Amino acid sequence: DAGITQSPRYKITETGRQVTLMCHQTWSHSYMFWYRQDLGHGLRLIYYSAAADITDKGEVSDGYVVSRSKTENFPLTLESATRSQTSVYFCASSGAGDTEAFFGQGTRLTVV
Amino acid sequence: GNSVTQMEGPVTLSEEAFLTINCTYTATGYPSLFWYVQYPGEGLQLLLKATKADDKGSNKGFEATYRKETTSFHLEKGSVQVSDSAVYFCALSDRDDKIIFGKGTRLHILP
Numbered sequence: 001d002a003g004i005t006q007s008p009r010y011k012i013t014e015t016g017r018q019v020t021l022m023c024h025q026t027w028s029h030s031y032m033f034w035y036r037q038d039l040g041h042g043l044r045l046i047y048y049s050a051a052a053d054i055t056d057k058g059e060v061s062d063g064y065v066v067s068r069s070k071t072e073n074f075p076l077t078l079e080s081a082t083r084s085q086t087s088v089y090f091c092a093s094s095g096a097g098d099t100e101a102f103f104g105q106g107t108r109l110t111v112v
Numbered sequence: 113g114n115s116v117t118q119m120e121g122p123v124t125l126s127e128e129a130f131l132t133i134n135c136t137y138t139a140t141g142y143p144s145l146f147w148y149v150q151y152p153g154e155g156l157q158l159l160l161k162a163t164k165a166d167d168k169g170s171n172k173g174f175e176a177t178y179r180k181e182t183t184s185f186h187l188e189k190g191s192v193q194v195s196d197s198a199v200y201f202c203a204l205s206d207r208d209d210k211i212i213f214g215k216g217t218r219l220h221i222l223p
Contacts, residue, residue, distance in 0.1 A: 031209060042201065042215030043156075050209060058210065090155055092211070100146075101211055103155030 003027075006091050006104035013081050013111055021076045021107050023091030031094045032074040033101065034058075034066065036087040043090065049074055081111045114139040114206045118214035121199075125192055126222050133187040133217050135176075135202035143204040145169075145178055145185040150199045150216070159187075159200070197221045 004025040013019045023032065030051050035043040045058030047066040055066050063085060065077045074093075078085055088108050094101040118135045125131060137143065144163045148156040160169030165180035174189045185202060202214040 033211060035213070040215065043213040045210060045212065048210055056208070056210075092156075094211070096209070100158040100161070101156075103157065105155050 004091060004093055004102050004104045006089075006107050009105065009107060011107060011109050013109070015082060015111055016080050019078045019081055019109070021078075021089055021091075021109070023074045023076070023104060025072055025074075025093040025102070027093065027095070027102075028071055029093035029095050029102075030071070031096070031101075032068065033092040033094075034064075034074070034076045035090045035092065036060065036085075037090060037106070038087050046076065046089075078109075081109075083111050085109065086111045114143070114204060114210075114212050116202050116204055116212055116214035118200075118202045118217055120215075120217070122218040122220055124220045124222065127194055128191045129221075131187070131189040131192045131196075131219070133200055133202075133219070135185045135187065135214060137183050137185065137202075137204050139183075139204055139206055141207045142180070143206050145176070146203040146205070146211075147174070147176055147185070147187050148201045148203060148213075150201065152198075156201060192219075192221050194221045194223050 007022045033048045034046040049055045049068045091104045092101040115138045146161045147159040149159045150156045160171040162169040162178035168177045199216045201216045
């Protein structure tokens with residue numbers, strides 16, 4: 001299917017475990033982004049990528065790792081999950097900086 | 113650093129009322145400006161955008177004008193509908209092509 005897809009949609013994990021959230025887009029967009037959405041904070045940028053093998057930290061990158069070996073995939077890994085990382089995570093992609101960003105449906109992550 | 117500030121919600125209006133959601137930004141250079149909308153249980157989708165000063169973005173009856181002199185991009189609609197109930201986010205794309213969002217404004221429209 002065309003578009004941007006995130007998996008899983010829901011995930012419960014334990015404190016200290018490593019967890020990876022997947023993001024896949026079919027448009028060959030150059031830019032991809034990871035955000036977390038929390039009540040009272042809106043969307044905060046975790047990491048972004050301008051192209052394959054190019055990634056940069058956002059506002060709240062501590063505790064997260066990303067990779068982009070292929071243009072279409074941008075996985076986000078929580079190296080050792082903490083309860084403060086309980087959130088809804090959104091992946092997005094865009095063709096260029098000043099064009100529309102397309103969002104996935106989100107992954108609701110709960111760390112217990 | 114670059115940032116976006118938008119009015120706190122929730123905003124509650126009656127159907128057919130006039131809507132304004134204020135948004136101001138801080139950025140170096142000349143960012144592109146956006147309004148996104150998020151319906152319950154969904155991701156964000158672009159509502160409108162403006163890429164240079166004095167540009168007006170419009171879509172589905174919503175409008176916003178890029179005001180460089182006041183660093184603002186206020187969202188307006190002349191007559192809201194129940195179906196406009198959602199969370200609205202103002203955003204900018206900075207010179208590094210990061211997209212920075214405001215905290216969002218929840219809008220409730222009463223029939």
